Amino acid sequence: MDGKNKIQWAMDWMPVLGKIRKDFISNKPFKGLKISMALHLEAKTAVLAHTLRVGGAKVRISGCNPLSTDDEVALSLNRDYGVEVFAKRGLSREEYYEDLMKTIEIEPDILIDDGGDLTALALKDKGIYKNVKGGNEETTTGVLRLKNMEKAGALKFPMFDVNDALMKHLFDNRYxxxxxxxxxxxxxxxxxxxxxxxxxxxxxxxxxxxxxxxxxxxxxxxxxxxxxxxxxxxxxxxxxxxxxxxxxxxxxxxxxxxxxxxxxxxxxxxxxxxxxxxxxxxxxxxxxxxxxxxxxxxxxxxxxxxxxxxxxxxxxxxxxxxxxxxxxxSGQGHPVEIMDLSFSIQALTAKHIAQHPKKKTSVYPVPREIDLKVANIYLKSYGIRIDKLSKEQLRYINSWKEGT
CATH class of the missing domain: 3.40.50.720 (NAD(P)-binding Rossmann-like Domain)
Incomplete structure (x- = not known):
């Protein structure tokens, strides 16, 4: 299967990100912005990069691990979807960091990272980090690095802890x-x-x-x-x-x-x-x-x-x-439907950064409304209905007077 077919297969099984992509196409939340990404570059990631690009962004992407890039997907993402790609499977450590540098040399407005290597590299060059409005970190290891950067005073722009979003870690990390x-x-x-x-x-x-x-x-x-x-x-x-x-x-x-x-x-x-x-x-x-x-x-x-x-x-x-x-x-990465949730959090948090560019430097949790939006789109996409509290139940849980 060639890269384009792999990407299309993933796209067909990512209904939550598909709903978000339709909104991005209409409203172009990233118009005029540059986004640099370092994620495991395979089919699901390609769908996220495409979603950000059709939302108006100029997107550059590299891998975040020398052995996790799917070369067929990387080729198609550049050729068929217009994303600038700097990634190849089996890179040396030096080649890996060269690709990361190429990804951020556009002086991005937003970073999307997995593991913290892209963020750490950006922080070495004021010419790069001075333009960054904010970024997202995908994984536990990267969030730990971010918090250590913040403690050391090395962090120079706001970052969002995507890993600890409920719709990420409850499903991505476990299932x-x-x-x-x-x-x-x-x-x-x-x-x-x-x-x-x-x-x-x-x-x-x-x-x-x-x-x-x-x-x-x-x-x-x-x-x-x-x-x-x-x-x-x-x-x-x-x-x-x-x-x-x-x-x-x-x-x-x-x-x-x-x-x-x-x-x-x-x-x-x-x-x-x-x-x-x-x-x-x-x-x-x-x-x-x-x-x-x-x-x-x-x-x-x-x-x-x-x-x-x-x-x-x-x-x-x-x-x-x-x-x-x-x-x-050695495998194909997480199931497509799982990454639909994680990457929907990434996409909406990037939109939040674009719309709120003046936050103070810190590591922030993903806003609860983003978690809830992804959860509700998921439920609707899969035809799952749930109960709602009645007015009496709402009154009860907001009162302290009614007891035994």
Whole structure:
């Protein structure tokens, strides 16, 4: 399937963003504005970029991960939809940052980022960041970086935390990451999950999504955590909870999803069983410490597409997709309908920035009315009807006088 067909397929299954796009075509909220984007460049992302462009923006886009770009989609997005694209699968680190720089050298009005690399690069050049009215950040890791930038006084323009919007993290992080991680893992390995011992590093929204879907496929699931509250939640959800050093001893698969580096280190692999398979669903490729593993045990040997074998003494360990996002490097990314919600939040928040360009520098939550609008368009699109409070119920919940 060529890139244009991939984009059209995604577009056909994204009714919420389709409704927003019709409004953008009519009202052109981005007329005269420049938008620079760094997202996983595949078909769903292309639909978002197209939506912003038909809303009047000049759009440039690059990838946010060297292994997540779909080259056919990137070609079509430029050729058929008029978006300026600077992305290619399999880039070196230097090439990756060169493409990011090309994306922001237009001195954008709005940034849309995933992971924080584009934002961090823009902040190095006053000639670029002085024009930025605001931006959006898609993912947990990027939001953490933004908050650290703000604490350090390095942030120079307002940014919106799209990750914590309800219509993003309740669905994208849990259902999206859960399903797409399984997709990537099975595509890479072609192995059965049922009966396997699977360790999930982290029990945030992404981790719990992966854990529940692994259990649904018949895995014996253990969770590792540093947070006492999430640990108790995992325990009460029916999962074993252990430190990684203990959990890894019997693990057939370890999947990390924490946003923190060094979840699986070269040292920890000493305790792993023979044949362990390591995969990562966090944004960066340092949750499984691949560089450290290579220094200690030597370069891995590719034994299957996206699967490398490492010799750990007399044992074997396998790493999927060089420790990069398994759902995109080895799979197709999140389901289309899930990204319809996340990218609808992105589109409407970008519109909000265009209409409110003078906010103070800070990291802001997505306005509740945007969350509600996306939710209501979704319900209508899928023919789902819900109840409404009566006048008496509204009176009751706004009163304090009526008790036992």
């Amino acid at each position: 999206g990451t859960g399903q797409s991680t399984i997709d990537g893992l099975l595509t890479a390995t072609n192995l059965v999950i049922a009966g396997k011992n699977v360790v999930i590093g982290g029990y945030g929204w992404c981790g719990r999504g992966i854990a529940n879907r692994m259990r649904g496929l018949g895995a014996n699931v253990t969770v590792t955590e540093i947070d006492p509250f999430k640990s108790i939640e995992a325990h009460m959800d029916g999962f074993l909870v252990k430190p990684m050093k203990d959990a890894i001893r019997n693990a057939d698969f370890v999947v990390t999803s924490t946003g923190v580096k060094d979840i699986v280190t070269a040292e920890l692999l000493r305790y792993a069983k023979d044949g362990i398979i390591l995969a990562n669903s966090g944004h960066f490729n340092n949750e499984v410490a691949v560089e450290e593993i290579e220094r200690k045990y030597g370069k891995g040997r590719e034994v299957r597409k996206n699967v490398k074998l490492f010799k750990i003494g007399d044992k074997k360990a396998y790493v999927i997709s060089d420790g990069r996002l398994v759902n995109l490097a």
